[in-house]
Structure formats: C-alpha cells, structure tokens
Amino acid sequence: MLTFVSTLAWRQSSRFCHIRPIKHATSNVLSTKTSSVTGSIFEQIPKEELAPKTRPRLRDREFLPGSTGEGFPEFLAEPSDSFPVGVRVNTGDKSSLSELGAHCMEYIKKKLTNSQAILFRGLPAETAEDFLALTQGMRGKPINYEGGTTPRPEELQNSGIYFASTEPGEYTIELHNEMTYVKNFPRKIFFFCLKEPGEGCGGETPLARCSDIVSKLDPEVVKKLGVKGVTYVRYLPDKSRSDYMPWQHQFYTDDRKAAEIRAQQRGNTVRWDDNGDMYLTYTAPAFLSHPVTGEKLWFNQITTHHCTYTKALPHYKGYDLPDEKYPCHTYYGDGSDIEPEVLQHIRAVSWSCATGFRWKKGDLIALDNLNVQHGRMAFTGERKILVHMTAD
Numbered sequence: 001m002l003t004f005v006s007t008l009a010w011r012q013s014s015r016f017c018h019i020r021p022i023k024h025a026t027s028n029v030l031s032t033k034t035s036s037v038t039g040s041i042f043e044q045i046p047k048e049e050l051a052p053k054t055r056p057r058l059r060d061r062e063f064l065p066g067s068t069g070e071g072f073p074e075f076l077a078e079p080s081d082s083f084p085v086g087v088r089v090n091t092g093d094k095s096s097l098s099e100l101g102a103h104c105m106e107y108i109k110k111k112l113t114n115s116q117a118i119l120f121r122g123l124p125a126e127t128a129e130d131f132l133a134l135t136q137g138m139r140g141k142p143i144n145y146e147g148g149t150t151p152r153p154e155e156l157q158n159s160g161i162y163f164a165s166t167e168p169g170e171y172t173i174e175l176h177n178e179m180t181y182v183k184n185f186p187r188k189i190f191f192f193c194l195k196e197p198g199e200g201c202g203g204e205t206p207l208a209r210c211s212d213i214v215s216k217l218d219p220e221v222v223k224k225l226g227v228k229g230v231t232y233v234r235y236l237p238d239k240s241r242s243d244y245m246p247w248q249h250q251f252y253t254d255d256r257k258a259a260e261i262r263a264q265q266r267g268n269t270v271r272w273d274d275n276g277d278m279y280l281t282y283t284a285p286a287f288l289s290h291p292v293t294g295e296k297l298w299f300n301q302i303t304t305h306h307c308t309y310t311k312a313l314p315h316y317k318g319y320d321l322p323d324e325k326y327p328c329h330t331y332y333g334d335g336s337d338i339e340p341e342v343l344q345h346i347r348a349v350s351w352s353c354a355t356g357f358r359w360k361k362g363d364l365i366a367l368d369n370l371n372v373q374h375g376r377m378a379f380t381g382e383r384k385i386l387v388h389m390t391a392d
C-alpha cells in the first residue's frame with residue numbers, strides 16, 4: 001500500500017520537480033544580438049509598475065498550509081520602493097547580451113547587499129539561450145542542482161539553466177531559501193521570465209527579507225531554533241518502487257555504496273531501509289550571519305520541507321503516510337518534532353513579510369539567497385520561469 005501510494009503520489013505530483021533542467025542548444029544568435037551602452041544604462045522604475053493588478057489573497061488560500069490559521073495575513077503586500085528594486089535597462093545596439101550581463105553584474109555587486117532583490121526589465125532577451133548568454137556575461141560560479149530535490153539528466157549537467165518550477169500551477173509554493181539542505185547552497189539566484197502569466201492568472205513570485213522574518217519571529221522560537229537548528233530528512237525510494245526520483249537517478253548510479261559516498265560528500269547522513277529506499281539526513285543551523293553585513297538571517301526550509309506542506313497538496317489529499325514517507329520532512333536538530341503552533345507562527349510571520357511583483361517577459365531578477373526567501377503564487381494558464389544559481 002505504501003509503495004502504491006508513494007508511487008502514485010510521486011508520479012502525480014511534481015512537488016519535487018522544484019527545479020527542472022531544460023535543454024538549450026548552442027546558438028550563435030547571442031553574438032549577433034546587440035545593444036548600446038553609454039553611461040548608466042539603468043534607470044529605477046516606479047514600484048507601481050511592478051505591482052500586481054490585483055493583490056493576491058493569502059488567508060484561506062487553497063493548498064497553502066497555515067492560511068486558515070492564526071496570524072496569517074489577508075493579502076500579499078505590494079512592492080515597496082526598495083524591495084524589490086526595479087530597474088529598466090536602457091539598451092542600444094552595441095553590446096551583446098553577454099556584455100549586458102556583465103553590466104548587470106556590476107550593478108548587482110554594488111547594490112545587491114543592500115537591496116537583496118534587483119529586477120532588471122527591458123533586456124533584449126527572449127529565450128533560454130538569451131538567459132544563458134546573460135549569465136555567462138555575469139561570470140558567476142554556477143551551482144548545479146546536485147543534491148536538489150528533482151531528477152536531472154546528466155547531459156545537462158553543465159548548463160546551469162533550469163526551469164524554476166514545474167509544480168502544478170494550482171498550489172502555492174511556500175517561502176524558502178534555496179537548497180538549505182546541502183552544504184553547497186547558492187549565494188545568488190537569478191530568475192528569468194520566459195513566459196509571463198496572463199493578466200489575473202496569478203503566478204507572482206513572493207519575496208521576503210530574511211532579516212525581516214527574524215525581527216518578527218517570537219524570541220522564544222528564535223532562541224529554540226538557534227540552539228537546536230533544523231534537521232532535513234529526505235526520502236528517495238528504490239527505482240523498483242517508484243519511477244520518480246529514485247536514489248539511482250539522483251546519484252547517477254545503481255551502486256548503493258557510490259550513492260552513499262556522494263550523499264555524504266554533500267553533508268548528508270545516509271540510512272537505508274529493508275526495501276532499499278534511501279533516507280538522507282542533514283542538520284544545519286536555522287539562521288546564518290550574512291558574510292558582509294553580519295546580520296542574523298533566517299535561512300532554512302523548515303516549512304517547505306515539513307510534511308505538512310506536502311500533505312496540503314491536492315495530489316496527496318486523503319493519504320495518511322508516516323511523516324518520513326513524504327518526500328521531505330523537518331525536525332528540530334535534536335530530532336524532536338517541531339510543534340504545530342511553531343510551524344503556524346513561522347508561516348504567518350513569513351507571509352506577513354512577503355511582497356509580490358508581477359512578471360513581464362524578459363525580466364531578470366537577482367536575489368541574495370542568504371537574505372531573501374522566494375516562493376510562487378498559484379496560477380492558471382502558462383508560466384515559464386528559468387533559474388540560474390551561483391556560489392558567489
């Protein structure tokens with residue numbers, strides 16, 4: 001029964017296709033796409049231009065855990081003047097996309113620590129290949145998605161460009177920092193809008209400053225999580241029991257020992273059960289100090305990886321699996337359960353710190369992953385956002 005339920009759920013839900021790679025052809029189109037750069041090419045755009053036409057409702061939202069509980073905000077806040085910072089890129093005809101990427105990175109280096117999120121609008125970029133050219137010009141150290149929560153074909157190993165999410169559009173992805181459950185988490189994240197959702201279709205990317213979350217959390221919660229940290233447990237079935245993200249695909253081998261070693265290299269502790277299913281455990285602080293500002297930051301995936309998140313998803317409705325048979329689960333770092341009221345508090349505070357902006361095709365947003373949590377509002381229709389992550 002468990003096998004059936006797990007397999008069905010894994011197949012039906014792409015909950016853990018959180019980041020899925022895309023294949024991009026080598027193209028010389030990039031070298032011919034040009035624009036001029038004279039003086040400053042960046043001009044701040046008013047926050048009204050970033051605001052969704054309709055504020056997304058949060059309270060009582062379907063498939064969003066905690067939304068009916070205490071303290072949950074009614075609506076997602078609109079962008080402020082400084083979060084995210086929106087800039088229009090005034091391009092001409094002399095710079096390649098790669099050069100524009102370099103200019104964007106110069107701006108990012110100057111501004112991102114203070115701004116935490118910078119949206120570039122007006123870039124002459126329309127395709128995944130264009131996004132790749134921009135990221136190549138940025139010259140960051142790409143982080144592949146090894147250790148992530150999605151399968152990834154090996155031939156795309158070095159692309160560095162992924163689909164941000166292929167999860168069903170009907171549910172909302174909770175706020176989270178990226179890849180906090182492995183040692184080599186990204187420092188910066190770049191999202192690129194390949195296809196914007198239609199008017200009134202949702203799909204906004206909510207953002208929250210981690211420093212804001214820390215300042216609003218109950219000091220007792222901060223203290224307890226500061227002492228105990230958080231433990232992430234992941235469940236990777238044997239491929240004979242599920243065709244969705246079995247450990248053999250995740251680690252590109254059928255050799256159990258080799259998979260174990262690779263998991264350990266990423267900081268994970270490995271456990272196997274009698275069915276050949278793999279469990280990864282990783283314990284980390286729930287906070288970190290920003291390397292530049294020294295600020296204490298909320299940095300974890302306590303709620304998105306907690307089984308209550310998965311349980312709220314439509315494809316898991318009606319199932320009652322043991323907590324560790326859901327794809328991810330979290331505990332305090334000493335292995336004790338995180339209290340429901342603490343989860344509710346974290347969810348309510350996080351969403352109360354969140355703001356949402358409306359995507360336009362060709363938008364590129366840079367996030368400081370250490371100080372910004374991101375998520376995704378539910379949507380209807382089509383929406384395609386790509387992502388690139390770097391270690392620096």
Ligand SMILES: [Fe+2]
Nearest residue numbers: 018177178374
């Ligand atoms: Fe994410």
